[in-house]
Amino acid sequence: MTATVPATPRLPFDRPNALDIAPLYSVLRREEPLTRVTTPAGDPAWLVTAYAQARQIFADSRFGRSHPAPEQASRVSDAAVLGGPSGEYETEEREHGRMRKMLVPAFSAPRMRRLSDRIQELTDRCLDDMRAAREADPEAPVNLHDLLAFPLPVLVICELLGVPYADRDHFRTLSTRIGIIDSGGDAQEAMEEFKAYTARLAAAKREHPEADVISDMVAVQAQDPTFTDDDLSRLAAGLLFAGHETTSTRIDYGVLLLLGDPSRRDRFVADPDGQVQATVEEILRISAPGGLGLLRYAHEDVEVGGVTIARGDAVIISSNAANRDGTVFADPDEFDPDRKPNTHLAFGHGAHVCIGANLARTELRTVFPALFRRFPGLRLAVDPAEIEVRHNRLSGALDEVPVLW
Amino acid sequence: MRVTADTGKCVGSGQCVLLVLEVFDQREEDGLVALVDERPPPERREAVRQAALSCPAGAIEVADD
Numbered sequence: 496m497t498a499t500v501p502a503t504p505r506l507p508f509d510r511p512n513a514l515d516i517a518p519l520y521s522v523l524r525r526e527e528p529l530t531r532v533t534t535p536a537g538d539p540a541w542l543v544t545a546y547a548q549a550r551q552i553f554a555d556s557r558f559g560r561s562h563p564a565p566e567q568a569s570r571v572s573d574a575a576v577l578g579g580p581s582g583e584y585e586t587e588e589r590e591h592g593r594m595r596k597m598l599v600p601a602f603s604a605p606r607m608r609r610l611s612d613r614i615q616e617l618t619d620r621c622l623d624d625m626r627a628a629r630e631a632d633p634e635a636p637v638n639l640h641d642l643l644a645f646p647l648p649v650l651v652i653c654e655l656l657g658v659p660y661a662d663r664d665h666f667r668t669l670s671t672r673i674g675i676i677d678s679g680g681d682a683q684e685a686m687e688e689f690k691a692y693t694a695r696l697a698a699a700k701r702e703h704p705e706a707d708v709i710s711d712m713v714a715v716q717a718q719d720p721t722f723t724d725d726d727l728s729r730l731a732a733g734l735l736f737a738g739h740e741t742t743s744t745r746i747d748y749g750v751l752l753l754l755g756d757p758s759r760r761d762r763f764v765a766d767p768d769g770q771v772q773a774t775v776e777e778i779l780r781i782s783a784p785g786g787l788g789l790l791r792y793a794h795e796d797v798e799v800g801g802v803t804i805a806r807g808d809a810v811i812i813s814s815n816a817a818n819r820d821g822t823v824f825a826d827p828d829e830f831d832p833d834r835k836p837n838t839h840l841a842f843g844h845g846a847h848v849c850i851g852a853n854l855a856r857t858e859l860r861t862v863f864p865a866l867f868r869r870f871p872g873l874r875l876a877v878d879p880a881e882i883e884v885r886h887n888r889l890s891g892a893l894d895e896v897p898v899l900w
Numbered sequence: 901m902r903v904t905a906d907t908g909k910c911v912g913s914g915q916c917v918l919l920v921l922e923v924f925d926q927r928e929e930d931g932l933v934a935l936v937d938e939r940p941p942p943e944r945r946e947a948v949r950q951a952a953l954s955c956p957a958g959a960i961e962v963a964d965d
Contacts, residue, residue: 554958599912599931604921607914772919836950846911848956853914 505533506542506571507676509787512880513751513893516783520544522818530801532811535676535787536578538569540809541739541802546820546840548800549812553844554736558791560809560847561587568792572676575686577790580686584794587722594730595850602850603707607857610655611840614858617650617864618643625870629900633808636876636897643866644746644896647856648716652738655854656731657707658696661858662875666692670736674889676787680835686732693731694724696761708734726745735850742855746862747893748782751777751882752830753863754875754898759830764871768898774832775859780839781830782814784891789843814840870900901947902963904950907931909959916951916960923948924960933959 508517523530528545542839543549552558562568562580570579583823621643628637644669653660669692672678672685697713704710708733716722753760753774763770788811793804804810815872818839819827825834842849848856867873884891903923905916912931916924923944925934940948952960 554956579949593909596930596965599928602914603912603926603931604914604917604929605926835946836953838954842913842915842956846957848911848915849914850913853918856918870929 503531503533503539504533507886510783510786510884510886513831513882513884514755514782514879516815516819517786519812521821523822524816529800529804533809534569534572534809535572538571538809539567540571540811543810544816544820545800546817546823549817549840551843552791552810552812553789553847554839555797556588556846557794557797558583559587559794560591560791562792563794564807567807570810570812571790571809572889573678573680573682574676574779575673576684576733576889577787578676578682579790580792588780590726591846593715593719595846597712598708598734598850602853603712604853606626607853610651610854611861612859613654614647614651614861615865618647618861620868621647621650622865633900635746638898639750639898640743640747640893641895643862644743644750644835644893646744647746647862648739651854651858652735655699655708656738657705662692666735669732670740671888671892673732673736674740674892675887676889677887686729687735689732690725690728694728694871695736697721697724697727697731699740712789737849738851738854740892741851742858742888743780744784744892745782745859747896748784748891749778749859749863750866750873751804751875751899752778752782753867755879756830756875757874760867760873762866763832763841767867770832771860773834773837774863775856776837777830777832777834778859779841780818780824780834781817781828781838785815785889786886786891787811787889788813788815789847789884798835812843814843850886868883872900874899901940901942901948901963903935903938903940903948904961904963905935906959906961908933909957911957911959913956915954915956919951919954920944920947923957 508519510517524544532542561582561584565580567579625642669689700710700713791810821827842852876899910933913948923937953961
């Protein structure tokens, strides 16, 4: 069989399993690192698969999240997140600046250091639940996703934002719905419900402010008439969604990676505290949840690597593919926690770099040592190739990671 | 090794702090970079270089003595 690249391949590409990415990415990276593709919504876009170009576009302020003529913009998918243009072309820069200024201190490293004991406590509680489940039914594997990977980031983001943990089933369902890429109109409908939910929270904080991020946002809004209720509720929903789905997914994939090969697990178990920093960076680099990428629109004609991207064109940057670029990472498909330097793009790059990266790293650096200290004999109850990946989920979230010990 | 960090470029990602706590921090008031150690010892060099390479805003520069 000869591997041929279709004229405009359609995303998402078929992936063989949760741990490997579609082979087409490496073909494209070699032959056409910026290539025309068809989005899941059926529209034309550029796909970036090479590290240098991905980093360059992330860092170039001529690419934004808004579109000069949004009604003409290519859509990526039906999802209400990264599905199409967002924000106003005229005001994007100002709004983005306001958002960063408001939120950067709340997610800064010093704040995360103060939160780390609490994250440890919440992790221990999740591990207690895993042990209890194992003892309650010694025959059955324990679903690590449901007892650790999902609840831990949710508990943490709830405390940070000031969202009641009791509402988790409600926003869990909404989070899934807004990220379905082939949902028809349901993702947008779910986003409206999500915004109505966070608007109610904001209204309550307006009456009774507390020490949390939504209260901070409400206080900023009181001083800034251009920061509308719609902006605030959308941003809060975005933080709640991104603040748990992404980290939860990386915990799942990290466990699959560490358990996929017993020698990896044993190596980590031998010195969790000494290895956790580099291991987490390698998990972030090689785990590749989701089959799309981050979205930008060109705000003017821009030449990248000899290719001209025209004003208004959609660009999908596949960090998953860029993180496996062999010109930057030797043996890119190998899990190698000794990799130095490991300058992956899992959180993006440039002015839009993930605002929750410190939170994610703090959680990931807490959870893996705690998990493997508690259960050093942890193992997967199924072949990792059998772990089901839902191809229509933006975040690449898993439902089940069955483990034993 | 001498490290400089440009608060005019910094976007407050905090990646440098999470990589080398002994050399970088973030200011409480605005989350922008604060240098803790402008002349880090040799054992931190590798991590400091990674911080410079990873910095999403290109705000960190490293010069050899």
